[in-house]
Amino acid sequence: MTRRISILGSTGSIGVSTLRLLDEAGGDFAIEALIGGRNVDLLAEQALKYRPAVTVLADPSQWPAFRDRLAGSGLDIACGEDAVCAAAGRKTDLVMAAIVGIAGLKPTWAAAATGATLALANKESLVCCGRALIDRVEAHGGRVLPVDSEHNAIFQVLDATQKDKISRLILTASGGPFFGRTRAELAQVTVEQALKHPNWSMGAKITIDSATLANKGLELIEAAYLFDMPGDKIDVVIHPQSVVHSLVEYRDGSSLAQLGPPDMRVPISYCLGWPDRVVWQAPRLDLVKLANLSFSAPDENAFPMLRLARQALEAGEGMTTVFNAANEICVQAFLDRRIGFLQIADYVETAMMRAQLPTISSKDHISRDMSGDRMTLVLEIDVQVRSLVQDLFVSARQHV
Incomplete structure (x- = not known):
């Protein structure tokens, strides 16, 4: 049976990785909708290759160039916010919600009412809407699957039938490019330095968020809603190797962790295959080569965004x-x-x-x-x- 998939943010890093994984894993799938921001050339290339039911460009200023690129293709194309939300709300089996920032809220909200499985990479929608987004998905017969590597790790090892036996959730953070620096040492850092993440290849916004630890703060809030867990039962530890992606600590002393290489295709593939697993040429984790894994507490004086996120969670969803x-x-x-x-x-x-x-x-x-x-x-x-x-x-x- 053909699985229909919509990708919100198909020209971003998550969207591109999703399409590559679908190519590599094979299987019977069809693209229902592709939604891109303003990268005309890449979105047009994707549309011609996958021939979705509809392709939408979000940025109206780029519409003439996009329309010209696909002239004569026979493809259904559109532009603008209304068209983005309409495409996101089309009936499909799985929606990869990967539009960065608050710009992804409206289309993600629309996708939540389709009854599809919602693979959520747009953390801002959950941070701002809280349980309402999850309730909306479930009320229409869908399911939320977390794409972020940390939440995906917890999802894989958390036993929902024994939630009362959970002591805490532990989110790991790479520490970003400035791990170990004092507040005084951070005063003069440059944009270029902040964009050099040691482990992950990501967009500019999320890379800066990683440098300030705001990304981990957003993930803390997200984890509280995803797993219905109070903030005081969610901890963060710095783990520079980015191999242990998060842990669930149980009250019997057991801590279950999901390990993997720092490659977003791993959690994406889990969402694409769930409840099964996708077979692809995944990178392998060589523990002998790694040799050492280290962990330390975050410095909230030098990186106060984590503290501020916790305060925001305690204050409420507003x-x-x-x-x-x-x-x-x-x-x-x-x-x-x-x-x-x-x-x-x-x-x-x-x-x-x-x-x-x-x-x-x-x-x-x-x-x-x-x-x-x-x-x-x-x-x-x-x-x-x-x-x-x-x-x-x-x-x-x-x-x-």
């Missing part, structure tokens, strides 16, 4: 949206060389202190889920916080 929005705009400002590396956390903390926003109650996801009001509320908070942070930038420049 504050997790504040954390995410402020971080997104600050990361972009750092990439644009408008603020320094340490200022990312400074501005995020200020935004969290100044945001006068309602905390979303635990009951809201039940009443708001089907109407879409919850997503609208999250987007309203996001817009307000981005405006607040921009005002903070302007104020800072005026006082220089």
